[in-house]
Amino acid sequence: MAISLSAARLAVKSPLIAQPDPSHTVWSRLEPLATSDDVSDSLQARIADPLWMLARQWQFNELQGEDAGSPISAALAVVGLPVSTLLHQQNAVDAVTLPAGAAAIEALVEHEQVLSVHPKLNAQAGQQLMRRLRAAGLPDAGQVLRAQFPAALPAPDDAVADNAGFVWHMLLDQRAIDAQALASTLKALPDRAALEAFTSGLGVAAAQVGSAADLLSHWLGWLDELALDGSAPGASPYWQPQRLEYSFALGAQGDGPPVRLQADEYADGRLDWHSFTLGAAANLPGGPSEAFDVPPKDAPPPRPPLPTTARYPGMPADRYWEFEDGRVNFGMLGAAKSDLTRLAVLEYALVFSNDWFTLPLTLPTNALYRVSQFDVRDNFGITLTIPPAGWNMFEMSLQPGAPVARLDNALYLCPALNTLEGPPLEHVLLVRDEMANLVWGIEKRVQGASGEAIDRKFESTRLSTNQTLRPSADAPANGALLQYTLQTPVAANWVPFLPVRKEGATPANWAIQLQRGVVTHYYQVTASRLADPVNLRYSAFIERLRSNRFVETTGVQGAVDNQLQGFMFHPRGSLLRLDPNAPVASDFLRVEEEEVPRDGIELKRRFNYARDAQGRALLWIGRSKTTGRGEGASGLKFDVVTRGKV
Template identity: 35%
Template structure:
């Protein structure tokens, strides 16, 4: 049967102010309190467990300083100098390979300035005469380099030679230069200048410098640090640190290992603190019928399936906002702390001993090596508070060349003898190693010549695949050629990279100067390497069995 037509209309109820006094509307009085109670009953707000809120928290912990350090290539562990950022200890290069002539002159001038500040300025002429800078520019020479070395030679001390003597790669550092005679009344001033000079360069003051953390076959840093608790030594490894900034998540706990950390280095920590709710400005209020901060508009939150951090933050703020509390615990930098007990006293006077946190919540807790479990220690590294990074003085790009079926290490820039960045592509073009773009087309008398292979720029270093003798079926990338001018590719050594270290997107390794500021305001300066993602595949233009034209003579 046919249906009757219907007309549906809606009437919206809105508040309307009929008086000049707005106080009644601002009070937001509830006309039906029973309805509000019913809504609270429906959402389960009355199903309480009579649980009290935490009032005080008493912490007991054992904290020990990091006292030992060992780079991946260092023969033995050395004492860790906590006066320096850990980034400087790990990334710094050995004195004989990290500096250029310009920096050598600047280091010599800085050491002379420190001697004058300590009242030993009369030793500066002897220092310049004993540690002379060579005027020879070496293989990477241009007009600015030659002119600069001609000016500083004989006018500034060679800080490179001085640094190699005062802070040798192996053995204990010296306090005074060995090539000059120092009067007894000037000895203390020279020692103070040497210590200040080492701190400026990010070098240890009481231990030999290491510089063995860089792994050229892996293009990353590897090192270990250790501290000793009453329960034993705690060794933390960082096997894949690319450079940049160090924090607890770069470390893994290695049970049973030892670096020879001295005993009696731990201290007991007992604190009674007030907990606060873990919140941030604009977070929704966990209470009903409460005006909230409008700085965050929750209705405008959008997230994709891969935005896990945003989804977790939104779920925490809207569902678990009043379930977590912050307990402040001040600890010195460079310590490893193990909590022994956490006792919470609530508003009912009950005291509850909290169990250890599960592995799902492992903030500031490194992972146990070889497992997915978190260690029961909190790590606070002696890292840099802030830093200033200079432009790369050396840059090497590792990339794949599918057309030539090989990999390449392209030295895009290297540091010249005067310390400035030198573009190798421009140097090769000036030397005539690249074909000219406006080459004359072949004429009628030109002859075709057979080429076994097409020419490749000198700064494109081939990485040919070779079998790994230690692991059958595995491929290594062996560096060939004699065109290496920088320090990243380890000139004069055999360099073989595992094939997986050069992925399809490539790898970029840079060397640059870094200046970091410590928590007490002091600064540290060092040269470090950083590994970054590449820019994809490239093409060298390498071709085999080709022919080209050459004008007849």
């Protein structure tokens, strides 16, 4: 419909409005207008004819030159502060000074004692010394050391369930040197003269005392580099048992006040800059405002880094009709109109994924860095200065009360370790059981007598809660129509966690914690019935329960002809223990209730192996916590009535 300007009482101030310049239409980008929730048909890119393909290439700007340069080099300047201290989150007094060339932060935080909890490795380290002594022509000295420091590999409680522990007990018990005990004795010697006196006491000839002392010194150095050994038994001092995660802080000292970085919830075994926050706690003074003003440490790259296109598995090809590997099928990613997150991922992958570049940069470890200069040169010779993006997506978070409003252009680069993780020495699941209204700690794998992992479920079957007495041959048949069960059995490797009131909770703020408990099972232990030949296997089962150090027993109750005894199953591993060195019957772990979500959590304790920036091999035992696999069902019921066999 035409509209008259005069009829509409509109005045034209410029003739360009009444007579605009001719325009032309171009395609700079195709925006799909979806009429269906399925995007697979549009992503198939069906081919019609050559002319149609040329038109589609023209529409997708494949025939257009943009006169845009590609980055070919970059000039980068980085300044930073060295990390100087490692300290507890709540106790800044016990700070550990980190010297130059210290081990990676992950290893220092996670490591716990190795030789004391792995008798097989301890004995094998002693065998290494015996082999060295034999190679040096001193086999008698090795036998004397074995007699003075015998390595003990105790027999397992159940040889069938812990077969590896039984085998290594028969092979190595008292047949190797206790490496940990010998190392403690050698380290206590004050000087070289004392070491040679100790060596001469091993029956070494006077002419070989010096070489034998050197051999012991070399072996002691080898043992120190074998694994990072903790100073105290049990978990790392940075492990928070009530949270089932690590908590620590780092101090970075420069010319100004120190910087304090806090890692409150480090649990997944991968330490990176986003694991840290900056806060102002009473025991962590100082802030970064002046620390970054005077850069105390310059870390220029040894050579200009070359920008490379960012790649990821399944990335779309650069050309539209180029064959792809098919590892990721974007055509199967159906998205509704309201599914904004999936649409954003699709748009990034299909449109903007080739616009990102990466710069490989090697920096000294254990330091807090920021980029002071960033210039990029393209293939046309144009140098462009890249300013800070100002995004807080790629910088550390700040806790309430932090000394600064934000950390502009600051990034903590932790040692990038490619850690090799061994099979779990201990594997525990914490799941919620809605039917029983409990949280269960399920021990799947624990360390056996030799230190090797054993299947806790198989051992639980050996400690079966379904064992029953067989009636004697002259006993009358049970003809009861209804049979009453006070409590259904639960597997021995299922440990309950009961809700208890949190210490210090008030009626206005009533908070709970989950405290580890036990399930008590009562079994028939009448002597006459246990002596019956038909109950031979049941009698052996009772003896296994009574001899197991992780099973607590109660007194025998009842009449002489009907005696019962209670058995309480405690955890065998250390993940569900507050103090593994305390008696298991008096050690109760309390876990914060919010740490066990509906999906549960998965705890693992295992060996980690990595090489640091100096090329040193690092071996340590660490722990990790990840999301679980969902809820569980223990089958625990009370007051169950079933129909008997007539």
